[in-house]
Amino acid sequence: MSKIKSLYLILLLAAAPVCAQEGYKLGFIDFGAHIQAGLFSNNHGARGAEGNGDLGLSPNPDFNVNQAWLWFGREAKTETNEFDCGFRFDAFYGVDAFYAVPFNSSYTRAGGGVKKYEDANFMRGGRLGPGVYGLALPQLYAEISYYKWKLAAGRFFPLIGYEEVDAPRNDFYSKTFYTMLTVPSSGTGAMLEKSYGLFDFAAAAYYGLDSGFENLYKDYFFSGAANYNLSDNSYLYYAFIAGRYGGAIGRGKRLFAPEDTFVYLHNLIFEFKPAGVLKLATEVFYNHDDKSSSGTDSCYNIYGFNEYAVYDISEKFAAGLRAEWARHYDENKNRYGLTANVTYKPVKWFYVRPEARYSWGSVPVYNGGKDTSQFNFGLEITAKF
Numbered sequence: 001m002s003k004i005k006s007l008y009l010i011l012l013l014a015a016a017p018v019c020a021q022e023g024y025k026l027g028f029i030d031f032g033a034h035i036q037a038g039l040f041s042n043n044h045g046a047r048g049a050e051g052n053g054d055l056g057l058s059p060n061p062d063f064n065v066n067q068a069w070l071w072f073g074r075e076a077k078t079e080t081n082e083f084d085c086g087f088r089f090d091a092f093y094g095v096d097a098f099y100a101v102p103f104n105s106s107y108t109r110a111g112g113g114v115k116k117y118e119d120a121n122f123m124r125g126g127r128l129g130p131g132v133y134g135l136a137l138p139q140l141y142a143e144i145s146y147y148k149w150k151l152a153a154g155r156f157f158p159l160i161g162y163e164e165v166d167a168p169r170n171d172f173y174s175k176t177f178y179t180m181l182t183v184p185s186s187g188t189g190a191m192l193e194k195s196y197g198l199f200d201f202a203a204a205a206y207y208g209l210d211s212g213f214e215n216l217y218k219d220y221f222f223s224g225a226a227n228y229n230l231s232d233n234s235y236l237y238y239a240f241i242a243g244r245y246g247g248a249i250g251r252g253k254r255l256f257a258p259e260d261t262f263v264y265l266h267n268l269i270f271e272f273k274p275a276g277v278l279k280l281a282t283e284v285f286y287n288h289d290d291k292s293s294s295g296t297d298s299c300y301n302i303y304g305f306n307e308y309a310v311y312d313i314s315e316k317f318a319a320g321l322r323a324e325w326a327r328h329y330d331e332n333k334n335r336y337g338l339t340a341n342v343t344y345k346p347v348k349w350f351y352v353r354p355e356a357r358y359s360w361g362s363v364p365v366y367n368g369g370k371d372t373s374q375f376n377f378g379l380e381i382t383a384k385f
Contacts, residue, residue: 023385031072033385036094036167037065040174040355040378044367052376055174055357057095064095065133066380067167076145078195083146088156090139090166097134100165100185138165138186148195155188155213159202159225160239162269162283162306171279171310171343173355173380177326177335178306182265182287184209184241187223200227206243219245221263233273240266245289263289281308301330318343328363335361353380 023032040052041061051061069092076086092100141154161183163170189206206221221243228236245261265287272280286303304326312318324337341355359366360373367374 028074029072030074031070033070034067034168034382035065035069036067036096036380036382037063038173038353038378038380039063040376042366043375044371046367052174055180055359055376057174057378065093066096067092067094069094069166071139076143076150078145078148078150081147083144085142085144087142088139091135091137093133093135095133096165096167097136099180100136100138150193151190152193153190155186156191158184158187158209158241159191159204159223160184160241160265160267162267162281162308168382168384171308171320172322172339172341173353173378174339174357174376176306176322176324177337178267178283178285178287178302178304178324181302181326182285186210187221188213189221198229200229201225206241209241209243219243233276235269235271237269237271238266240264261290263287277312279308279310282306283308302326302328304335316345318345331363333362335359335363349384351380351382353382354378355380 023030025031039062040055040057042052045061047061057066069090071088071090073088074086075088077084137155139154139156141152141156143150143152145151157164157166161179163172163175163179163183165185186209187204187206188208189204191202191204193200193202195201202223202225204223206219206223208219209221221241223239223241225237225239230236242264243262245263265285267283267285269284270282274280283306285305288301304324306325307323308320309322310318310320320339320341320343322337322339324335324339326335327333328335337357337359339355339357341353343351343353345351355376355378357376357378358373359376362372364370364372366372
């Protein structure tokens with residue numbers, strides 16, 4: 001284990017006695033942090049681009065620090081008939097920067113599918129550690145509000161997707177095929193939000209998805225979302241993104257030619273907590289882009305669904321199960337995934353989560369393209385400050 005990994009593990013364990021709450025307040029500013037670390041191995045013993053890359057984790061089956069995350073900000077209030085303002089800043093260091101830094105920036109794809117950094121520019125994601133360790137800036141925005149309206153400008157998480165970049169918000173260590181193949185990690189632009197009774201609406205205009213603040217290839221997108229609170233323990237959520245990529249994208253999800261490419265994706269989410277201790281969720285998704293239809297990178301033309309079930313066995317233990325189906329409709333090929341985990345939470349700000357996953361289908365993407373199935377075992381350790 002490298003000295004950097006050992007240092008982060010020591011900090012993770014040393015923080016335990018003092019992390020008695022999630023988030024802090026200093027004057028009018030809220031701030032907090034979390035550290036997520038763990039390992040995720042596969043039965044092939046594959047490493048690098050042939051390892052765990054399409055599951056949203058480091059491709060190397062070693063102990064890694066995924067996210068050493070710091071955030072601070074102030075949320076603009078929407079409860080009064082007065083103007084208010086706020087801001088948000090999120091940054092983290094770890095192997096998850098592998099997926100959270102911009103597409104069309106200095107973060108590029110090298111031969112054999114291994115991604116690398118080209119410089120040490122923080123806004124673009126600089127290489128400051130061994131292997132795939134780096135810095136990422138998933139959110140940086142300012143906002144103003146008036147009553148139940150809110151307007152934000154900057155870089156922020158997208159409206160689409162059930163799973164999130166921020167690790168403690170997820171119920172599983174690995175990510176779904178849909179999340180990794182199609183869902184952007186962030187968008188740069190402006191977003192307008194409005195609450196009306198049981199409904200929440202949002203609309204966003206992006207001049208780049210996962211593109212930092214540069215927009216080198218003149219990408220433009222529009223996104224919309226609507227949430228309906230069916231009851232105190234259930235909601236229905238719909239979101240879409242539509243727009244154009246103006247040139248080659250270097251993060252690795254898509255590598256298009258310089259001509260414009262129209263992209264459209266949407267998802268529908270239903271979440272229900274029928275008994276307080278059980279959470280059920282269904283996510284139905286669809287993704288299409290013109291370039292995939294023409295025969296290049298057709299794996300990104302997909303539709304399917306994800307099913308989630310999380311049961312709180314007690315205050316300290318929970319069990320989770322996730323099932324996935326993703327169909328590559330241009331190639332008539334399918335991917336399936338089944339993930340199970342157990343979460344042990346001795347205190348509310350710290351948990352340990354072992355996870356087992358089996359992936360299979362008709363797409364040979366495992367073990368260097370030699371196999372159509374793979375078994376993974378992971379162990380996640382997370383502390384929230």
